[in-house]
Amino acid sequence: MPVRRSDLADFTYFLAIARHRSFRLAGLEVGVSASALSHALKGLEDRLGVRLLNRTNRSVTLTAAGEELRAAITQPFEAVGQAVENLNRFRDAPAGRIRLNVVADAASLLLGPVLPVFSERYPDIQVDIVASNRMVDVVADGFDAGIRHGGTVPEDMIAQRLSADLRWVVVASPAYLERFGTPERPEDLLGHRCLGFRQGDDRVYRWEFEGPDGEFSIGVPSRILGNDTGVMLSMALHDAGLTYGVEQVFAPYLRAGTLRMVLEDWSTMGPGYHLYYPSRRQVPTGLRLLVELIRELRPLGL
Known part of the structure; x- marks a missing residue:
């Protein structure tokens, strides 16, 4: 079966969908609406005479034919993309x-x-x-x-x-520290309100410190958990508790006095x-x- 010019664009769309397993995310990558992608892929499947994708309301997966097509055309399309990129030197x-x-x-x-x-x-x-x-x-x-x-x-x-x-530090608002006191040692955090951070793999981050015997970490009590530093920063500024992060994130607020650093002698450096x-x-x-x-x-x- 000869390859039509329109097939080349549809193959590009197919590879984006195969990468993301999502019409919406693939559409964001290639600059085409999800509905237009769906229509293009349906047309490609009709022309090829095979189903490439299994679609449900919740997921998009590749059929056996789709897996074979993806494996076959990924490298040639990457080579074309690299050839276009190489033209930059001209x-x-x-x-x-x-x-x-x-x-x-x-x-x-x-x-x-x-x-x-x-x-x-x-x-x-x-x-x-x-x-x-x-x-x-x-x-x-x-x-x-x-x-x-x-x-x-x-x-x-x-x-x-x-x-x-990067230096990792603990900070809190002056109002919080006035109300609940200032921790003097990392173990004191166990009696404080701490704003916990959920990592990208969904684990709750253990706050890390460095003392006379080297580095160690503490699982702090967290009534509030979040996965975004900006959110935790906002709550700390509103007196919700102590938070932990890269010093540069807090630097403007430390200079302004709206946050204070605590346990500074125990802070640690990270990559x-x-x-x-x-x-x-x-x-x-x-x-x-x-x-x-x-x-x-x-x-x-x-």
């Missing part, structure tokens, strides 16, 4: 699109100061950021790279450091932010230029 100004999956704090602390400059310098490069604390497979989900804390980067990835190591990407994939020009600019501006040191 352009007067780099162009293209890069997709990043970024831990939420790094999106604001690391990329926030850099991307305005990047957009001015490289106006033809589009940057698509998904800020999430949940660990994802950047390859399967169609990202060019991810940004995470150094200790959480998958071992089979190439990693590049983007920041200095800085790292960018990571598959070793078998050539680095897109836009991603390389973004890394170079982060290292030039050094928003979190390096």
Whole structure:
């Protein structure tokens, strides 16, 4: 059966759906509505004479035929994409699109100061950021790279450091400390109201400290749990309890006096932010230029 020109676009849509297992997320990637994707895939299935996807209200899965087609066409389409990317060296100004999956704090602390400059310098490069604390497979989900804390980067990835190591601290509002007292040792947290943080893998984070005998962690009592630093910060500012995180997140509020640091002598350092990407994939020009600019501006040191 000869391949029609329209099939090429539909194959692109099919690969996006296969990566995301979702018409909505695939549509966001390729810039097409979910209903248009559904219509295109139905047309492709009709032309091929086989069902590629099993669709329900809650899930999208590949049939055996769909798995075989995905395996067969993924590499050729990646090769075409790489060939187009390679043309950047012939352009007067780099162009293209890069997709990043970024831990939420790094999106604001690391990329926030850099991307305005990047957009001015490289106006033809589009940057698509998904800020999430949940660990994802950047390859399967169609990202060019991810940004995470150094200790959480998958071992089979190439990693590049983007920041200095980060200091982790405990803070609370002056009103909270006046009402409930100031903890003097990490064990004192067991008698306090702590705002717990749920990690990307759904585990509740144990607050880490460093003392005379080295590093240790404490599972603090948490009436309130959240998975977003911004939410926990807001609650701390409204006197809900003690919270824990990267010092730079709290820095403006510490300077303003709306938050105070406690247990400062027990604070610990952790790995800085790292960018990571598959070793078998050539680095897109836009991603390389973004890394170079982060290292030039050094928003979190390096």
